[in-house]
Amino acid sequence: MPTTDTETGMAPDPTAERALLEQFDAIVERNDRVEPRDWMPEGYRKTLIRQVAQHAHSEIIGMQPEGNWISRAPSLRRKAILLAKVQDEAGHGLYLYSATETLGPSRQELTEMLLAGKQKYSSIFNYPTLSYADVGTIGWLVDGAAICNQVPLCRTSYGPYGRAMIRVCKEESFHQRQGYELLMTMMQGTDEQRAMVQESVNRFWWPALMMFGPPDDESPNTAQSMAWGIKRNTNDDLRQRFVDMSVPQAEALGVTLPDPELRWNEERGHHDFGQPDWDEFMQVVKGNGPCNAQRLAHRRRAHEDGAWVREAALAFADKSGGLDTPALVPREGYSTSETEEVR
Numbered sequence: 001m002p003t004t005d006t007e008t009g010m011a012p013d014p015t016a017e018r019a020l021l022e023q024f025d026a027i028v029e030r031n032d033r034v035e036p037r038d039w040m041p042e043g044y045r046k047t048l049i050r051q052v053a054q055h056a057h058s059e060i061i062g063m064q065p066e067g068n069w070i071s072r073a074p075s076l077r078r079k080a081i082l083l084a085k086v087q088d089e090a091g092h093g094l095y096l097y098s099a100t101e102t103l104g105p106s107r108q109e110l111t112e113m114l115l116a117g118k119q120k121y122s123s124i125f126n127y128p129t130l131s132y133a134d135v136g137t138i139g140w141l142v143d144g145a146a147i148c149n150q151v152p153l154c155r156t157s158y159g160p161y162g163r164a165m166i167r168v169c170k171e172e173s174f175h176q177r178q179g180y181e182l183l184m185t186m187m188q189g190t191d192e193q194r195a196m197v198q199e200s201v202n203r204f205w206w207p208a209l210m211m212f213g214p215p216d217d218e219s220p221n222t223a224q225s226m227a228w229g230i231k232r233n234t235n236d237d238l239r240q241r242f243v244d245m246s247v248p249q250a251e252a253l254g255v256t257l258p259d260p261e262l263r264w265n266e267e268r269g270h271h272d273f274g275q276p277d278w279d280e281f282m283q284v285v286k287g288n289g290p291c292n293a294q295r296l297a298h299r300r301r302a303h304e305d306g307a308w309v310r311e312a313a314l315a316f317a318d319k320s321g322g323l324d325t326p327a328l329v330p331r332e333g334y335s336t337s338e339t340e341e342v343r
């Protein structure tokens with residue numbers, strides 16, 4: 001087997017490089033997993049770092065909109081459920097940061113790239129949560145969209161990402177059910193509660209559709225990511241799957257999805273639906289959404305407030321025989337200020 005450049009630190013000769021590329025292509029072709037020590041094209045590595053880091057950042061920033069309601073949950077039961085859900089999202093962020101680290105960048109570097117605006121997080125978390133119904137709607141629609149997008153990613157070609165997705169999907173599926181159950185409970189309540197649910201669904205429907213990314217003909221990354229087996233479906237395919245899945249759920253709930261163009265198309269065997277406002281999407285992705293500045297400022301503050309914890313853990317690890325002891329490696333996602341400050 002040819003020596004890999006990651007082992008020697010030197011560029012392999014062209015023949016060796018061709019052999020490595022063939023080996024990589026064969027793994028992708030067989031739908032096997034590419035593992036961290038395998039040779040991989042630089043573009044594949046970069047694309048994965050971009051996507052998996054963006055996914056990790058989304059999980060961590062995604063704690064904020066729902067965290068906003070922890071101190072105001074209407075009952076102890078709802079508070080316990082919401083706390084557990086938000087903690088799960090922190091856990092997802094941690095798996096995904098670990099998966100990204102296997103590709104090269106350190107956790108510290110990834111956090112810095114997020115805070116410097118060099119890496120993105122999902123557009124959906126730049127919208128505010130204005131009522132408690134939003135907690136249910138996020139569970140139903142946002143976790144629902146996340147599941148649609150992530151179930152195929154369990155079969156992504158990069159091993160650590162695919163394995164992280166398996167556990168994440170199980171938990172997201174549970175999150176979706178808790179959101180739906182919350183909305184169902186409100187729909188069986190008073191007229192005001194039903195109105196709160198409808199108003200919340202009206203605000204979140206279109207941003208949820210945007211989570212799947214731009215339309216296929218405006219998605220610069222999809223074709224190559226699919227050729228590499230990183231993505232298994234196009235943005236539009238997954239969006240369609242999400243709409244088809246959500247329509248009967250909305251009917252069972254008794255809410256109206258705010259799209260006058262939404263109707264069943266017998267010929268296609270799918271629902272036709274309208275397009276989200278793609279200009280709004282671009283603005284949100286560029287940092288000009290309703291909560292972009294607030295979300296990043298909060299994340300920055302939590303990171304700075306957690307500096308002493310990281311320093312203390314490093315000093316303790318140093319005295320206790322090194323950083324190899326996993327429990328001693330500082331993990332800023334566990335910083336208490338992350339949730340404490342979101343009120």
Ligand SMILES: CC(C)(COP(=O)(O)OP(=O)(O)OC[C@H]1O[C@@H](n2cnc3c(N)ncnc32)[C@H](O)[C@@H]1OP(=O)(O)O)[C@@H](O)C(=O)NCCC(=O)NCCSC(=O)Cc1ccccc1
Nearest residue numbers: 055058059062121122123146210211212213219220221222
């Ligand atoms: C489908 C897509 C998001 C985008 O496809 P790609 O092939 O990568 O890109 P494409 O060429 O189509 O786009 C062109 C440009 O537009 C960017 N962009 C596109 N869409 C968005 C967007 N929505 N927001 C922001 N930016 C977006 C894209 O990065 C690219 O820009 P770049 O070139 O980087 O500068 C893909 O990355 C993916 O499947 N990611 C994994 C799933 C994932 O990240 N899930 C996270 C949410 S789930 C969750 O957090 C769970 C939860 C629930 C409740 C509470 C808390 C947590």
